Amino acid sequence: MVPKLILTVILLISVTVTTADYLRPQPRETLHFQWSPKPASYPQQVHISLAGDEYMRVTWVTDDQSSPSIVEYGTSPGRYSSVAQGESTSYSYLFYSSGKIHHSVIGPLEHSTVYFYRCGGQGPEFQLKTPPAQFPVTFAVAADLGQTGWTKSTLDHIDQCKYDVHLLPGDLSYADYMQHRWDTFGELVQPLASSRPWMVTEGNHEQETIPLLKDGFESFNARWKMPFEESGSSSNLYYSFEVAGIHVIMLGSYTDYDEQSDQYRWLKVDLSKVDRKKTPWLLVLFHVPWYNSNKAHQGEGDGMMAAMESLLYAASVDIVLAGHVHAYERSKRVNNGRSDPCGAVHITIGDGGNREGLAHGYVLILTNLHYKEPQPEWSIFREASFGHGELKIVNSTHAFWSWHRNDDDEPVRSDQVWITSLVNSGCVAEKRHELRNVLMAP
Structure with a gap:
């Protein structure tokens, strides 16, 4: 039999090894982004998320604080049959002030359908497909x-x-x-x-x-x-x-x-x-x-x-x-x-x-x-x-x-x-x- 003292030491070593902090590998390269000037009212950082059955939330940011929180959308490119009015927010973090962050819910939408949309009445046209x-x-x-x-x-x-x-x-x-x-x-x-x-x-x-x-x-x-x-x-x-x-x-x-x-x-x-x-x-x-x-x-x-x-x-x-x-x-x-x-x-x-x-x-x-x-x-x-x-x-x-x-x-x-x-x-x-x-x- 292994003496109790030796067994205790082995268990302690095992626990120490199991819970020890691991060493991270060297970090990978960080991407560098070129500054690309855009009109202040142009939508940036556009992303969408589900907002209930048959609805989608469109989120984007503008530098123009007066830009409207509207999304125009439809099923044909450049032809928008519907308009949704949304809300906006912003925040400050120490010396940083965010742009105007817009959230607009569009719908009801058809399933498995491609929609074309434009944010704030400005900028490029985007397209999404519903689930x-x-x-x-x-x-x-x-x-x-x-x-x-x-x-x-x-x-x-x-x-x-x-x-x-x-x-x-x-x-x-x-x-x-x-x-x-x-x-x-x-x-x-x-x-x-x-x-x-x-x-x-x-x-x-x-x-x-x-x-x-x-x-x-x-x-x-x-x-x-x-x-x-x-x-x-x-x-x-x-x-x-x-x-x-x-x-x-x-x-x-x-x-x-x-x-x-x-x-x-x-x-x-x-x-x-x-x-x-x-x-x-x-x-x-x-x-x-x-x-x-x-x-x-x-x-x-x-x-x-x-x-x-x-x-x-x-x-x-x-x-x-x-x-x-x-x-x-x-x-x-x-x-x-x-x-x-x-x-x-x-x-x-x-x-x-x-x-x-x-x-x-x-x-x-x-x-x-x-x-x-x-x-x-x-x-x-x-x-x-x-x-x-x-x-x-x-x-x-x-x-x-x-x-x-x-x-x-x-x-x-x-x-x-x-x-x-x-x-x-x-x-x-x-x-x-x-x-x-x-x-x-x-």
């Missing part, structure tokens, strides 16, 4: 984007993907208090974000809190308004929306999430409204992953997981998408730390192209006096490479997930799997009473 009303539906997924050469590569790959909606679980611009970086990010993503809805939730790089001076997420909330009001939420940091037969819940890793929090109470109400006959697929996104075998950010999601996993399990969530860790990892269906056929598939996809580099290291343990990087039983595939994911919900029972490494051509699938919905597996029916009890608990 379909029925399956199949394809989501592009990429988090932790930033503004580097790798970001450009990721966006180029996504541009080749035939997708309907972009999902981004946190860390958009990596502005990190430098507010002009929000402007350059908006210009960088405009070609994609103006043509397909981008649905985002916050990450740690969106916080930008200055104690006693600035609350968190001021820039993010002003620039990237999501349909929180339409989904009954009181905060832009968590909300839900539906596309065809999919209910998508965007949660906040950086706002209160315990059982007494507004977010938790809203989540229970939102889940109580989900009709799995109408929307058989249930997806959840947030920034900090719960299942992560990388040394990076190890254990940071444990608090939120302890508060919310049992609720999401009772609701039979199919897929959970997260970012934060700058690598890719896909799990089996899992719950409470181990494989469970009625649990969710957890996917970490924080590999969009951030400036901090990739998280190459995985958790070490000491076994027989040798360090190893064992892959947990629940982890199916993991790799520290930049890339993006594509989730094609084919029908009410089957979805196809693929991960595309930037080092390869976009059609090359570095990881892929067919996923069967929990409705089809019988798990939703089995947990109906469990869900009712959880939702009715005080």
